[in-house]
Amino acid sequence: MQYHHQEIEKNWQEFWAKNQTFKASNHSDKPKYYVLDMFPYPSGAGLHVGHPLGYIASDIYARYKRHKGFNVLHPQGYDSFGLPAEQYAIQTGQHPAKTTEENIKTYRRQLDQIGFSFDWSREVRTSNPKYYKWTQWIFIQLFNSWYNKDTDKAEDISTLEKIFKTAGNSKVNAVCDEEITSFSAEEWKAFSKTAQEEILLQYRLTFLSDTEVNWCPALGTVLANDEIVNGLSERGSHPVVRKKMTQWSMRISAYAQRLLDGLETIDWPQPLKDSQRNWIGRSQGAMVSFEILSPTLCEGKEANSDSKKTPCYMTGGTNSYLLLEKAKEMRANPTPAEAILWKYLKGKKLKSKFRQQHLINDFIVDFVCLTKKLIIEVDGKIHDYQLEKDEARTLELEQKSGFKVIRFKNEEVIGNIDGVISKIETELNNQFFNLQKLEEKIKESQEKEENIKEKKTNISHKQATPTVSLSSGKGVRDRNYIDVFTTRPDTIYGVSFMTLAPEHELVAKITTEAQKSDVEAYIKATAKRSERDRMADVKTISGAFTGAFAMHPFSGEKVPIWIGDYVLAGYGTGAVMAVPCGDQRDYDFAKHFNIPIPNIFEGVDISEVAHTDKDGTKIANSDFLSGLKYKKALKLAIFELEKRGFGYGKVNYRLRDAVFSRQRYWGEPFPVYYKDGMPQMIDAKHLPIVLPEVEKYLPTEDGKPPLGNATEWAWDARAKKVVSNEKLKNKTVYPLELNTMPGWAGSSWYFNRYMDATNSEEFASKESLDYWKQVDVYIGGSEHATGHLLYARFWQKFLFDKGIVPVDEFAKKLINQGMILGTSAFVYKATSFVRNGCNIEKSNDDVAEKIPTVFVSKNLFTSDEEFETVVKNYLLDHKFLNPNDESLVMVANNPIHADVSLINASDELDIDGFKNHPLNAAYKNAVFILEEGVFKVGREVEKMSKSKYNVVNPDDIVKEYGADALRLFEMFLGPLEQAKPWKTSGISGVYSFLKKLWKLYFKDETFEVSEEKATKEELKTLHKTIKKVQEDIENFSFNTSVSTFMIAVNELTVLKCNKKEILEPLLVLLSPYAPHISEELWSKLGHKESISTAPFPVFEAKHLVESSKNYPISFNGKMRFTLELPLDLSTEEIEKAVLEHEKTIAQLEGATPKKVIIVPGKIVNIVG
């Protein structure tokens, strides 16, 4: 009886479907095991043989685990939202849902015929409203959460509101927007609802913000960083530009450290972990502030008290971060006068809203009304000796920022509060008029300032008043600082200049008149160069001097400020402290512009290159850091920075918050409407908010996203439903969000949904989540390293924080399967043309016309010249070319792709097939120059693609060789993780293996298996196979177990073994790889149950015990012959037997061996 794969496979696939053989239960006594594939995007092209590779591997593993007694969850679904369906819709008008549905059908048919053991009852589709209902629900959870750095987890937003109500935001340690205004509990309560919402939005884990985004005009949408390759869109390679838009973002940065730490706990491939680490980009260092010394700003005041050598310009915070802390502190500890006054000012008692201890620019003022631009300062005694300074500050505030400042003494406030209040009221009334005047004043003063700058060329600085109280800490800081981030604060004494990115906001402010033209010319030149050019051209050093200087925070020395495009505006603060001796870029810059390169390393030569090594080098010439090694110097430098207030230790991450809005149609709609411009979440019980129908899938004419075309897209807050846009005029009807969610939304949690895929009440039930917990093995491509896999980890950690899922990493182990490449076939076409210039009119047409298209077999030529000769000779021989015209004609070799289905195993082309191929209509009459009667093609390994005619469809393979052969062959190609070329011819090997296996169970035409006891040798074959296959599966080394099967079948064939004792367990071993044939033979052996329920055979070592060993006898490490010796010989006996052997004597040629190495059971080595 022959092996008919088609019939067998069809029957068993039907059997599995009918009996729901692979349906997983959420209740089982068996241990659980969760094997997951990355679910596919159902593209219109269907599957090619590369796609199922990972699915086959995971299927083998899942089936193996079932044999091993596990309750296995092995689901499958579709990532069915996405751009291709939408673009197809734009072109054809077909609804994306329809094309998606059709594509899924094709996918399902293709997957089914490969015989996967998926539990289809748990199928998910991200575009199904029943699924995206919960994607929307998760979005709401994120919106309703903030990240508390103190507890280091996400918490409900209500806990934040509670803190605001009782203590304002001064004590809150959250991951939030950068520019946060501080407020007290009273202020919070006084804020309008909208204002409160605005503030909360700055803390939520998903938030609206005006972000610079990657806008792709051709696709009409925003792209995430990982969707851009070399400045072009990943899909379609369209140009991408930066653009500001209001977008939803996800505060993934809150999880940067935990995403990094979590990598230690999971068994994922090293390269993948590396790229996630790289993407998160943690760098530890410090923020350092450098004061800018410019004519108007460097006039410090003489120190009046215990002025040590410490420069004390920064009597307050060194930047807004520190100032904010300070403000909070001061708010918590008001002076008695401040406390009294605040009682009268807070809560709009004077009809105007006041804030206390508030940041204005970089001053902290006591009280301020922002709308009326009025500042009230209460001065204590300390201000007496600070009068001058306070005046300067008043001037600064009034002139630069347009505020009116009024001052009261402590005594005034305490003694005559009524007088003070009436004075404030008067000022408030005056402010409206004053504002206009102030504006004029500002203009004037700015002009004045310019004049001063010009006049003052001598820059000097003196030391200012040291910090003596909290109050005096305010008001020393304005935009006259450059903040830099550095990973090497230990090298701070090596700073000899600073560099700002040309786009840095301070550039225009600090550039001196003399340098203005230089700087402007340079900025103009860099602006012209695109980001890509700048990055590509690393070699050219360019920059310009601003004319300004900064002061070194420790040494007090003057440091010139340059601009240069090697500093990127987008990273860190867009400015660097340049340490030329320790950084190659700074070094190159310094050399190029003749800036000094001070050496701060002990015993290191820096005459040629910078010294970038950290370890083992001691710091020198660095005051208190001298003589210290990197680690100690780093710590001390940060300690001193913090102590003296010039900076603080900081960890910087490259990871940016993820933009979550897409201007697309085919994605999840947001459960969001807008009331007074503020986003409102729709209550979870009204979900899903279903994607509306639209006429056109393109953006609207006024540039709104495609959902702007919907006519039914407004939220009726009273009726709680989506209604027609016409009702927007009603009071309770609001516009809905027009953006949709990005592709990664649905894929960031689907693995949890499989645990309880049909639950309509919950995301997934608690019991199911607690039972399955996490994915045990996840298989998929490495291209998702920084996209899907990072976002999914982020959401999982968030859901974990909220107590929704029980574990904070969703996949314990992950394996990246390698890509299957195509083996393209090339035929070499001769393109003949007539040489220009010679009797073109006369000869051109008739000469050329007579020449047919010629193809030359691959091995007939090795060079272009040879190729031309071969073709010409052929043309002359066959009279296509007149010998007189020979010199006129030139022939060029033009390789073209031939469809791989036309090539046989020996690289020979099916010529008729080629001529009749629909794509080769032009070559119907072509002639082929053969070698030894056949036409050979050239072959090359390339990525599988339609245009290269090297795509192999699994349907054809399954039809001709069967699913079992396909499965075995894909595994046999090579290691799972490795990229490897597909060559269909190789499949005959595994196909004949299956036929050979089949034959073991048959005698002539009938199924016949003997009940006889197996021989020792047969048992040895079986058990060595059990051992190897089991080890291989557990190591995901599937290619080697296929060869193990082949060896076993070959051996059993030689032994003519047809014993049930051997052949029955053999089927269980094979069934994960070739389930159909195994089921068929299993049932023929009399089993009624599916083979998938059979336990895995148990390996017994006793069958492999040997009594003798065929020792390799080597001389000086080279094996020369083998010698069969009993294993129970002692070392001495082995040595004796070997040395007495005639071949040993011959090999030694009379010499005595110096040494004999004997490893019993392994090898004998004779050293001569």
Place this chain on the structure above:
RNA sequence: GCUCAAGUGGCGGAAUUGGUAGACGCGCUGGAUUCAAAAUCCAGUUUUUUCGGAAGUGCGGGUUCGAUUCCCGCCUUGAGUACCA
């Protein structure tokens, strides 16, 4: 530039607590069967050779009784990443 991975027959690949290099398969060669083909089966297939052997895992060193495996340097290919301060 940096990081990682990999270089083994005509091809895919196997072998690593250091111990017989080339398993298994494709392709190729010869043979059997057949009127013939397909299919199947058998034998051979790293190179070289004076048929005794000898050399051989990208190249050059090293450690070792012994290295595809470990170490150092270099070359090549692939992947990722990039003025990240």
